[in-house]
Amino acid sequence: MSEKIKLTKEQVELVEQYAVFMEQTNLQPAMAKILALLNVADETELSFNQIQDTLGLSKSGTSQAISHLLATNRMEYKTKLGDRKRYFYVPIHKWKDTASRHFDGLEKYRNLNHRILAQRSKKTKEFNEALKEMTEFLSALHKVYTEKIK
Amino acid sequence: MSEKIKLTKEQVELVEQYAVFMEQTNLQPAMAKILALLNVADETELSFNQIQDTLGLSKSGTSQAISHLLATNRMEYKTKLGDRKRYFYVPIHKWKDTASRHFDGLEKYRNLNHRILAQRSKKTKEFNEALKEMTEFLSALHKVYTEKIK
């Protein structure tokens, strides 16, 4: 029988909105919905079947999405003695690691812009000045990160 | 005849790396390369033909990419009296507007997480606590934005 989880109307709404947001950050729909569910549901640890049934995905789709989420550290699982299933959860307590990866991307962008600026013709003064201001703002952001998280 | 622009080896390298970075943020390859070129090239204003020839794109591909970049405010153009062409450029002086849009996305994420937290069962104490910490960091980031840019 189905192991579909009961969600309030508000939870369904939140799952959908969270998933859409995640899709916009490059995540595939199925993965986005799984993450959304694990963030919103009352229970933070759900089994393969609970995920599949609640979201109405195929078995293979669920398997592939879960594998990818595990491989990219967006999800983890635990087991329970005397129970063959895995229980999947979002390692939200590691949110600082996730944030770090985002700031690494930002730093890469800052570095690219810095290199671009370094080799630019001195003739395009306004352009160069704006580019410099922007990289300085990126540095300021990075500083917040090192102070608050790193 | 071709209006291909001359780029140093380093500039070619930077165009490619910048474009790859942009592709990773959801931009289509052609658009990513156009933005990269306009950031790196000595001249900040390039014509349709200079862009097409330098990047080796088709005319229609160039047209469609430019239209989309203009529609999404990632590019603008100016004209010159007595010249029928448009000269395209990256409005880098508006980098604060671009940053604002990014922070709007972050704020949306913070708000979603805040709503999720507000309706969560009180039983998952650790999860809720971590989620709260994270939204607080998102608020701190947003504060930097309001102080430095807005």
Place this chain on the structure above:
DNA sequence: TTTTTAGTTCACAAAACACTGAACTAAATA
């Protein structure tokens, strides 16, 4: 041993995406 559970793997179908070439347009030039 046979069956059930908890998945994994894979070939493929449907849809979306990215780009191309060819035909077209509208304004300027000859």
Place this chain on the structure above:
DNA sequence: TATTTAGTTCAGTGTTTTGTGAACTAAAAA
């Protein structure tokens, strides 16, 4: 008026993405 310039539009093609169902596996339970 005819031609050139500076693009635009669109149908189609090749590629990539997502997800499906069917067959498979490995361990546990009956």
